Amino acid sequence: MVRLISLFSLLMMAVGGCSYSEESIAMPKDFKPLYAKPIEYTIQADKTTITVGMIGDVLLHNPLFTYDSYGVAFERVKEKLTEIDFLLANQESLPGGKELGLSGYPRFNSPKHIIRDLKASGVDMISLANNHILDQGEKGLTNALQHMNEYNMPYVGAYATEEDRAQQRIVEVSGIRIGVLSYTYGLNGMAIPDGKEYLVSLINKNNIMTDIDNMEGKVDIIAVSIHWGDEYALIPTDFQKELAKELSNAGADIIFGHHPHVLQKHEQIGHTSVFYSLGNFYSAQQFDSTNIGGIAKVEIHRTEYAGKCFIEVGTSTFYPTAVVRDKSHRYSVVPLREAGKRAIYNESWVERHVGLKAEK
C-alpha cells in the first residue's frame, strides 16, 4: 500500500522502533524548521489495523439458564460482535452443564450451549477468572473446561492442569500477536484445592508481572481481562486505579475490567486502554443500571517499514447495549438506543459516564 508519510512521522517511527509511536521527540527551544511545511515522501509502508474487543458479564440467572438457545438473545447485536477481529467475553456463570443440575444465583451452573451460542455470535475466547468459577467446585470447573474443548472455544484464566496453565494464550490476527491474560480478585469464599493453584488465576501482582514478562518477545500486544472492583459501584476503586497503572507500566496494552455489573469509565494510561468495568452484557438483573452494558473495542495498528514493524494502540470505542424483555418475556441484548424507557440511562449518559463517544 502506498502512503504519504511526513518526514516528522518517519522520524517518529525511526526513533520509536518497535515500541509505541506516541513517544515524541524533544525539540531544542531554538529549533527552527528549515521549511514551513514538512517534506513529504511517497514511500512503501504496509499498515494493518485490527480490533480487539470484550463484552462484560454473561450471567445466566433464572430464567436465562433454562433457555434452549441464546442465538436469538444476541441476534440484534451480532453484527457488532462479529465485526471485531478478536473478541473476549466474561462467562461469569460457569457452564458446568445439566448433569450437575442447572442453577442461577447464588451458586450458578449454566448449560454448555451458552458456549456454542457465544461462539456463533462472534466470541473468540472466554475469560473464566471470576468469583463464580468454583460455584460447583472443582468438578464444575473441570466439566466447563471439557465443554469449552467440545465447542473448540479457547479460554483463559482457569485451567485443567499445570500444563494447561503454562500454555500461553497467544492469538495472531493479520500478523499481530495478542497475548491474553485473565485474573480474579477472589472466589466467593470457595477455596482452591491444595496443590491445584493452577485451576484459577487470582490477582497476585508478582504472578501477573511474571506472566507479562514471560510474554515479552512473543507478542505484539498484551490484553488483560480482570475481575475486580466493587459490585454496583459506578466509579473504580483506588485499588483498580493503582493496579491499572502498575499493569500499564508492566506492559499491558489493554485492560478489560468486569465484576461490578455496571459500567465504569474508560481511561487511557499512556499506551494502555483501560475499561474499568464493562457492566453486564447478558443477565436477568434489571435494577438501576445493571441491564446496561456494551461492547468495548480497541484498534491496534501495525506498520511495516524498511523491514521493521511498529505496533501502536489506537482508538478505543464503546457500543452501549441493554438487556430487555421481548413480547414473550424472553431476555435479549439490544443496542441501548433501542431500549427506550426499559433502561434508566440513555446513550448520552453512557458517553459521559464511560468517557467515550458511542459508536454509531
Ligand SMILES: [Zn+2]
Ligand atoms: Zn463477579
